[in-house]
Amino acid sequence: MRPTNGNPPSTNGASLELRDVVKTYVMGADTVHALRGVSLDIHRNEYVAVMGPSGSGKSTLMNVIGCLDVPTSGTYALEGQMVATMSEYQLADIRNQRIGFVFQTFNLIPRSNIFHNVELPLIYAGVAKSKRRERVESAIDRVGLANRIKHKPNELSGGQRQRVAIARALVGNPSIILADEPTGNLDSKTGDEIMALLDELHAAGQTIILVTHEDYIAEHAHRIIRLRDGIIESDQVVSRRTG
Amino acid sequence: MRWRIDLEESLAIALSALRANKARGVLTTLGIIIGIVAVIMTMTAAHGLQSAFRQSFSAVGSDVIYVSRFPWIIMNDFFLYRNRPPMDLHDADELAARLKGKAIVNPTMGGQQDVKYLNETMDGVSIVGTTEKRTLVASGQADKGHFLTDFEVQYKKNVCVIGTDIEKALFKGTDPLGKELKIGRATFRVVGVMEKQGGGFLGGPSLDRQIYVPITSYIRAYGGKRLDVNLGVKARTQEGLDDLEYEVIGQMRTIRGLRPNEKDDFSINKLDTLVGAFDNVMGVVLLVGLLITSISLFVGGVGVMNVMFVSVTERTREIGIRKAIGAKPHSILFQFLFESAAICLTGGFIGIAIASLLTAVLNATVMPASVSPGILLTAVVVAVAVGGIAGLMPALKGARMNPVDALRYE
Ligand SMILES: Nc1ncnc2c1ncn2[C@@H]1O[C@H](COP(=O)(O)OP(=O)(O)OP(=O)(O)O)[C@@H](O)[C@H]1O
Numbered sequence: 001m002r003p004t005n006g007n008p009p010s011t012n013g014a015s016l017e018l019r020d021v022v023k024t025y026v027m028g029a030d031t032v033h034a035l036r037g038v039s040l041d042i043h044r045n046e047y048v049a050v051m052g053p054s055g056s057g058k059s060t061l062m063n064v065i066g067c068l069d070v071p072t073s074g075t076y077a078l079e080g081q082m083v084a085t086m087s088e089y090q091l092a093d094i095r096n097q098r099i100g101f102v103f104q105t106f107n108l109i110p111r112s113n114i115f116h117n118v119e120l121p122l123i124y125a126g127v128a129k130s131k132r133r134e135r136v137e138s139a140i141d142r143v144g145l146a147n148r149i150k151h152k153p154n155e156l157s158g159g160q161r162q163r164v165a166i167a168r169a170l171v172g173n174p175s176i177i178l179a180d181e182p183t184g185n186l187d188s189k190t191g192d193e194i195m196a197l198l199d200e201l202h203a204a205g206q207t208i209i210l211v212t213h214e215d216y217i218a219e220h221a222h223r224i225i226r227l228r229d230g231i232i233e234s235d236q237v238v239s240r241r242t243g
Numbered sequence: 244m245r246w247r248i249d250l251e252e253s254l255a256i257a258l259s260a261l262r263a264n265k266a267r268g269v270l271t272t273l274g275i276i277i278g279i280v281a282v283i284m285t286m287t288a289a290h291g292l293q294s295a296f297r298q299s300f301s302a303v304g305s306d307v308i309y310v311s312r313f314p315w316i317i318m319n320d321f322f323l324y325r326n327r328p329p330m331d332l333h334d335a336d337e338l339a340a341r342l343k344g345k346a347i348v349n350p351t352m353g354g355q356q357d358v359k360y361l362n363e364t365m366d367g368v369s370i371v372g373t374t375e376k377r378t379l380v381a382s383g384q385a386d387k388g389h390f391l392t393d394f395e396v397q398y399k400k401n402v403c404v405i406g407t408d409i410e411k412a413l414f415k416g417t418d419p420l421g422k423e424l425k426i427g428r429a430t431f432r433v434v435g436v437m438e439k440q441g442g443g444f445l446g447g448p449s450l451d452r453q454i455y456v457p458i459t460s461y462i463r464a465y466g467g468k469r470l471d472v473n474l475g476v477k478a479r480t481q482e483g484l485d486d487l488e489y490e491v492i493g494q495m496r497t498i499r500g501l502r503p504n505e506k507d508d509f510s511i512n513k514l515d516t517l518v519g520a521f522d523n524v525m526g527v528v529l530l531v532g533l534l535i536t537s538i539s540l541f542v543g544g545v546g547v548m549n550v551m552f553v554s555v556t557e558r559t560r561e562i563g564i565r566k567a568i569g570a571k572p573h574s575i576l577f578q579f580l581f582e583s584a585a586i587c588l589t590g591g592f593i594g595i596a597i598a599s600l601l602t603a604v605l606n607a608t609v610m611p612a613s614v615s616p617g618i619l620l621t622a623v624v625v626a627v628a629v630g631g632i633a634g635l636m637p638a639l640k641g642a643r644m645n646p647v648d649a650l651r652y653e
């Protein structure tokens with residue numbers, strides 16, 4: 001039933017390739033076409049902002065890219081591997097090792113402290129306890145929360161929580177960081193701090209895709225993809241800012 | 244290695260979930276506690292009944308055949324035996340003579356009488372008329388004084404040998420030997436006290452609450468037409484029980500003057516007969532216990548399942564988060580299985596504690612009972628199994644959740 005998920009020839013060496021990706025939700029008699037045929041290549045160390053009106057399919061696209069969801073039709077290759085046909089277990093591995101998710105609502109585990117929240121991806125990757133500590137501490141250090149390691153999420157501000165989420169996304173050394181409105185729940189100053197952090201990660205070589213409604217956030221990216229009604233309306237490279 | 248790491252995580256989550264919801268967990272364990280108490284008590288009671296049974300009939304002897312007018316176990320076929328002629332001492336003497344010393348034949352009969360010594364009385368004491376041969380076919384020897392002698396039996400002496408309970412109740416520490424007891428309308432002199440033998444559970448006759456008198460004196464004192472003698476027959480040689488039984492039947496038929504086409508007008512009883520009947524009773528006890536046990540475990544299990552569904556639903560979003568960062572379905576599955584197993588195991592341990600207390604009470608009052616390691620192990624296994632089964636459906640629900648839907652859950 002499951003075709004080989006081997007490595008079909010990657011035509012252009014892109015980090016990820018989507019071809020005619022369609023995502024349809026069937027709800028009783030209604031069908032909602034969240035994505036109507038999206039084709040897209042994103043390369044290593046790109047910094048992409050996805051924009052568009054509410055309901056245009058941005059989150060759906062991020063979920064497909066992040067392997068949280070599989071397309072109804074079309075193909076998706078992540079670093080040359082076909083994803084659409086993978087089993088639940090293989091998808092879990094991809095999410096664990098290749099993807100770092102940052103959500104608008106932070107999505108930390110409330111009862112666990114910061115250390116444990118950041119440690120979780122390594123636990124699910126089966127990294128031995130002795131090797132986890134150093135990696136977790138360096139990820140937390142990288143987002144500037146080394147002094148909060150024992151705190152619970154509800155003892156932190158929104159910006160700090162989002163930093164924890166970023167540390168958690170980073171800790172497994174993913175190929176891509178996906179951030180769905182990472183500043184959506186933050187004031188603009190805190191949002192700027194989070195964006196500065198993402199800029200830093202990009203500068204260090206990380207591939208980043210983020211969804212935003214705000215132009216000043218999108219300006220951080222080097223490429224802006226606009227969606228409308230599940231279709232790519234425009235896809236433009238932004239001239240590099242100075243500095 | 245990898246499995247171990249995320250199973251450790253599953254266990255840690257399960258335990259922290261329990262800590263966060265202590266009250267709910269404790270309430271849920273109630274059903275399991277009752278179930279586990281039922282499991283242990285059923286097994287302990289069955290165990291206790293069995294050993295009480297063995298103790299009570301240890302005097303019967305497994306190598307003795309009893310020849311009686313009626314079978315020991317009569318269901319609803321009494322009419323078959325009603326017209327049998329009685330069995331008397333003559334039958335006993337004849338049988339002994341015909342077996343030519345190959346076996347000991349000890350006639351016994353009994354009834355209940357009130358016993359009085361000075362101002363102390365005991366009602367409904369079981370009086371056993373027997374001979375000096377009793378000590379050869381049954382267990383129990385005299386501890387003080389002596390057991391009935393050949394002479395006392397032959398000359399119908401009014402002497403008796405009493406059990407330890409009788410000694411305690413009537414003589415209160417004074418020496419009973421040589422004292423005169425009023426047993427029913429007759430007076431008997433105490434010549435011996437039996438050693439302690441135990442038995443007598445659930446209101447049954449205790450071997451220590453008996454008085455032995457010569458069967459000849461018994462017949463003279465209480466005799467009448469309706470009295471029936473039982474013959475205990477024990478081989479002197481290593482002859483097999485079956486051979487002995489065969490021979491006894493043949494001799495008894497001759498003694499009773501039966502023609503070949505007539506049926507036996509006496510019954511052969513053995514310990515096996517009792518054991519068989521007892522096993523039937525035990526079967527019923529176990530069945531009833533099992534029924535109560537499974538009903539209470541079922542109810543307890545449904546309670547746990549219900550709470551686990553609530554737990555899974557409450558944690559839908561957390562499941563989504565864990566899946567988004569790479570948790571495999573089995574990690575989620577075990578997280579909830581461990582939680583329900585831990586609930587049930589806690590219930591199991593509390594159940595064990597309560598059952599141990601109840602067993603101690605039982606032991607002190609009704610019958611010998613103790614909680615064995617085997618029973619404890621069974622209880623723990625049952626508790627974990629109920630936890631696993633009750634947790635399986637909720638855990639599968641959690642494990643199969645779609646991550647996107649779970650993350651959207653409010
Ligand atoms: N699980 C689902 N079931 C049914 N319909 C869905 C589901 N998820 C998304 N949709 C629909 O798909 C369309 C695209 O949704 P999506 O969440 O991708 O929009 P969005 O661009 O992220 O919007 P917003 O900016 O508000 O977050 C919407 O019409 C939405 O109602």
Ligand SMILES: [Mg+2]
Nearest residue numbers: 058059060180
């Ligand atoms: Mg969205």
